[in-house]
Amino acid sequence: MPHTDRTPGRPLAGTVVLDLTTALAGPYATLLLAGLGATVVKVENPATGGDSARNNSPYYGRDGLNMARVDDTDMSVSMMGRGRNKKSITLNLKDPRGRATFLRLARNADIVVENYAAGTADRLGIGYEDVRAVNPTVIYTSISGFGAGGGSGKAMDSIIQALSGVMYTAGEPGTEPVRIGLPVGDLLAPLYAVIGTLAAKTQRDQDGVGQHVDVSMLGALTSLLSTEPFDAHEQVGLPVRTGNEVPRLAPxxxxxxxxxxxxxxxxxxxxxxxxxxxxxxxxxxxxxxxxxxxxxxxxxxxxxxxxxxxxxxxxxxxxxxxxxxxxxxxxxxxxPADALRNPDVRRREEVVELGHPEHGSTGVMGPGVPIRFSHADVRLDRPAPHLGEHTGELLADLGGLSGEEIAELRQAGVI
Incomplete structure (x- = not known):
C-alpha cells in the first residue's frame, strides 16, 4: 500500500492526489483538497524551477520579506500560501522516462488534477485516457481557460474577466471597464473543480467508475455572472453598471x-x-x-x-x-490588511498566518480552509515544501521504484 497521510478526523484522509497544476487556479484547488486531508503530491518540472509561483515576489527568508530572493532558503509568499500541506517531487514529464514514472505513480492515485492548456496533457501522454489505461477508477480533473475542446489562447485571469463580462458590471456608468482586483477568474474555477472532483469521488465510491471532470475558467465565471439577470436589466432599461449603488434599492x-x-x-x-x-x-x-x-x-x-x-x-x-x-x-x-486580521475570520481559521519551513512564523496572512465541520478536523498546518523535497520518498512509497531506479532517474536529470 502506498504511504498516505492519515491524520485522524480529516474527511479526505487516505486519498492520494497527483497535482500537476501551476500558478493559481489549479494550486488553489489542490490546496483545498490538502486542507481537507488528502495526500497531495505536487509534481514539478526540475528543468524550469518548478511551479511558476515559486518565482513570485515578494519572498520570505531569514531576513523577513524581500522583493528579490537573497538566500537559498527564501520562499515566495505565493508558494508559502499555495503549497501548504503538499509534498513536492520533481519529474520532467517531457522525458519518456518521466512520463513512465508518472504513470507508475498514477496507478496508486485516487485523483489527478491538472491545469494545462486544453490538450497539453494528452500531448505529453499523461492525459485522462493515458491515466485511465493504468488506473480505470481515477478521478481526473482538468481546469483550463475554455474547457476541453474550447477556445484557444492564453487564459490569464484578466483575459477571463474580459471575456466573461464582469468588467462591465463594476465601476461607474459610462466609465472604462474595471478589472476586479481579486483574481476571480483564477479563484472561482478551482471551487467548481473541487465540487466536481468530490462529487465524482462520491459516485466512484458507489459504482467503482472513475471519470474526467472538466472545468472551464470562462464558463465558471460567466455562469456566476448569469445569476444576476444583467441581460434582462438592459432590456427593461435598468443600468448594468451602478458603481456603489443599486438603482432598485435605497438607502x-x-x-x-x-x-x-x-x-x-x-x-x-x-x-x-x-x-x-x-x-x-x-x-x-x-x-x-x-x-x-x-x-x-x-x-x-x-x-x-x-x-x-x-x-x-x-x-x-x-x-x-x-x-x-x-x-x-x-x-x-x-x-485588505485590516480584513485579513479580523478576529472573526482568524478565530475560525478562515485566514491564518503562513509559516516558513525553516524560519517559522512570518506575520504574513494567507487562506485557511473556510469550512467548519462538526465532526472533522480540517486545516492547513504544514508549511509549503521546497522544490523536490519529497521526490525520493514518494517515488519509492507511492510509485514503488527501487533505490537504483531513483538514482538512475536522478543521474539522467529526469528528477
Missing amino acids: FGIFPAKDGFLALCGPTDTFARGVFRAMGRPDLIEDERFATRDQRVHHASALHEMVGAWSQSRPRAEAVAALAAQGVPAAEVLT
Whole structure:
C-alpha cells in the first residue's frame, strides 16, 4: 500500500492526489483538497524551477520579506500560501522516462488534477485516457481557460474577466471597464473543480467508475455572472453598471465617514426606518418621499445625499454602531490588511498566518480552509515544501521504484 497521510478526523484522509497544476487556479484547488486531508503530491518540472509561483515576489527568508530572493532558503509568499500541506517531487514529464514514472505513480492515485492548456496533457501522454489505461477508477480533473475542446489562447485571469463580462458590471456608468482586483477568474474555477472532483469521488465510491471532470475558467465565471439577470436589466432599461449603488434599492451603498467609508444596506421599510432613527431624523419616516420602498428608490439621490452628510460628520465606527443599534445592516469598509486580521475570520481559521519551513512564523496572512465541520478536523498546518523535497520518498512509497531506479532517474536529470 502506498504511504498516505492519515491524520485522524480529516474527511479526505487516505486519498492520494497527483497535482500537476501551476500558478493559481489549479494550486488553489489542490490546496483545498490538502486542507481537507488528502495526500497531495505536487509534481514539478526540475528543468524550469518548478511551479511558476515559486518565482513570485515578494519572498520570505531569514531576513523577513524581500522583493528579490537573497538566500537559498527564501520562499515566495505565493508558494508559502499555495503549497501548504503538499509534498513536492520533481519529474520532467517531457522525458519518456518521466512520463513512465508518472504513470507508475498514477496507478496508486485516487485523483489527478491538472491545469494545462486544453490538450497539453494528452500531448505529453499523461492525459485522462493515458491515466485511465493504468488506473480505470481515477478521478481526473482538468481546469483550463475554455474547457476541453474550447477556445484557444492564453487564459490569464484578466483575459477571463474580459471575456466573461464582469468588467462591465463594476465601476461607474459610462466609465472604462474595471478589472476586479481579486483574481476571480483564477479563484472561482478551482471551487467548481473541487465540487466536481468530490462529487465524482462520491459516485466512484458507489459504482467503482472513475471519470474526467472538466472545468472551464470562462464558463465558471460567466455562469456566476448569469445569476444576476444583467441581460434582462438592459432590456427593461435598468443600468448594468451602478458603481456603489443599486438603482432598485435605497438607502443602499458606500458612504463617506470622517476616517474612511461604511457600507449600508437598508432597502426594506424596517431597515430604512432604522436608518432614519440612527441619523436622528425620525421625522423622515413620515416624509412621503421616503414612506415606501418605491418612493425611496424614486428619491434615492436626495436620500443618499442626506445619509452621506450624516455619515461623513462622524467616525465610521460611531456611524456603524448607531446603525447597528437600530438593527440596520452596516459595516466599516476595511482595507485588505485590516480584513485579513479580523478576529472573526482568524478565530475560525478562515485566514491564518503562513509559516516558513525553516524560519517559522512570518506575520504574513494567507487562506485557511473556510469550512467548519462538526465532526472533522480540517486545516492547513504544514508549511509549503521546497522544490523536490519529497521526490525520493514518494517515488519509492507511492510509485514503488527501487533505490537504483531513483538514482538512475536522478543521474539522467529526469528528477
